[in-house]
Amino acid sequence: MNGPQAPEGIDPKGIERWFLEHVEDVTLPLLFERISGGRSNLTFGVADAEGRRWVLRRPPLHSTLPSAHDMEREHRIQAALAVTPVPVPMMSGHCADESVSGAEFYVMERVDGLVVRDRASAVPLDESARRVASHDLIDILVALHNVDPDEVGLGDLARRDAYIERQLKRWHGQWTAQKTRDLPAMDEAHRLLAERVPPQGPARIVHGDYRLDNVLLSNTGKVRAVLDWELCTLGDPLADVGMLLVYWSEAEDTVDPLGDSATREPGFATRAELVDRYRAGTGIQADLDFYVAFAYWRLAAILEGVYARHIAGAYGEVDEEVQRYGEVVEALAAEAHCLLVR
Structure with missing residues (x-):
């Protein structure tokens, strides 16, 4: 995780306020990192002062097509599948208010595991x-x-x-x-x-x-x-x-x-x-x-x-x-x- 300088696409203060209102057991400050991978919507790692971790997803910075980056839809699908045999991360919440961090986003638990892409x-x-x-x-x-x-x-x-x-x-x-x-x-x-x-x-x-x-x-x-x-x-x-x-x-x-x-x-x-x-x-x-x-x-x-x-x-x-x-x-x-x- 990086220090006070947050990655582009993240408003630390706005997201911290949102976390305090919508996510349980959060200790400020939050640290953010851009997670490698993801060729469309942007994915960031979030950690609080106690080491608790989440993932935040938001649309690209600009040049998006209409309806191509619907955060509420992604959040809804995974929340619905939580009761099925399909393993998905636990959802923490969705923010439709673009004033919080410049774009809508959603937050979910960070699941540990291997991403196997190349040899x-x-x-x-x-x-x-x-x-x-x-x-x-x-x-x-x-x-x-x-x-x-x-x-x-x-x-x-x-x-x-x-x-x-x-x-x-x-x-x-x-x-x-x-x-x-x-x-x-x-x-x-x-x-x-x-x-x-x-x-x-x-x-x-x-x-x-x-x-x-x-x-x-x-x-x-x-x-x-x-x-x-x-x-x-x-x-x-x-x-x-x-x-x-x-x-x-x-x-x-x-x-x-x-x-x-x-x-x-x-x-x-x-x-x-x-x-x-x-x-x-x-x-x-x-x-x-x-x-x-x-x-x-x-x-x-x-x-x-x-x-x-x-x-x-x-x-x-x-x-x-x-x-x-x-x-x-x-x-x-x-x-x-x-x-x-x-």
């Missing part, structure tokens, strides 16, 4: 723990997709019909609004996806960005908390499976969205094993090729937005990883197009 971060897990993580990740996804949205108060989170069509419209619109150059593969993939939307079953809770590095793991590989719910909605659960498979790179892959994915290391399950376990848990046997192509295309649109916002300075300093996003977007668009025309 180096996978080192603390032995091969047995990596296998556990692979299986637990799928089992929790099955549990999420088995949650009845109405039973947890999320039945009105979003429309339930035409999920894929709505996603295609949304992300094509955001691509058009934020693209930094023209990519014919993106436009052609969008056209082919729109023509081939499969029949969709009952709408379930869809995380929207479900992958290994959006969970916190114990040293034995168990998932301690699922994070980053900003893209969560109601829709076709197979979209989550497609996205997970796109991020789950294997040793021989030429396209790796993360650049050096941890899942290339020995011990992690193969994509085929993940699919088999998900099908066994849900009974869903649908072909997944469309959903993988859709995930490649959608991720390209998402990363283009992140890339554009970084160029505009919405996250402060631009790190080296984001500098390569332009090339990653092109590779993802090409992969989506190839899957659709093969």
Whole structure:
């Protein structure tokens, strides 16, 4: 934690006043740190004078799209899931008053755990723990997709019909609004996806960005908390499976969205094993090729937005990883197009 100088995006005095009114057992002063990771909404660690710790989430500093960074929605989803088998941090509160710290935000408990993103971060897990993580990740996804949205108060989170069509419209619109150059593969993939939307079953809770590095793991590989719910909605659960498979790179892959994915290391399950376990848990046997192509295309649109916002300075300093996003977007668009025309 840093000293009196708070990170950009944090008003220490305003947030301290809010904590005193809304969070139990707080001893001032509060210290703040920008937590690494998080390519859209900003994530900060908060600690009080007694060492108690929380996490604060807020939108980017500027250059946001309407409805793209809804803090109340994120808070609501995780609070609702607290009564389900899906592990989420305990919510402390949501602040809609932008005068407190320049933007709305919410606060939750800080869960200890490993974020496993690249090969180096996978080192603390032995091969047995990596296998556990692979299986637990799928089992929790099955549990999420088995949650009845109405039973947890999320039945009105979003429309339930035409999920894929709505996603295609949304992300094509955001691509058009934020693209930094023209990519014919993106436009052609969008056209082919729109023509081939499969029949969709009952709408379930869809995380929207479900992958290994959006969970916190114990040293034995168990998932301690699922994070980053900003893209969560109601829709076709197979979209989550497609996205997970796109991020789950294997040793021989030429396209790796993360650049050096941890899942290339020995011990992690193969994509085929993940699919088999998900099908066994849900009974869903649908072909997944469309959903993988859709995930490649959608991720390209998402990363283009992140890339554009970084160029505009919405996250402060631009790190080296984001500098390569332009090339990653092109590779993802090409992969989506190839899957659709093969």
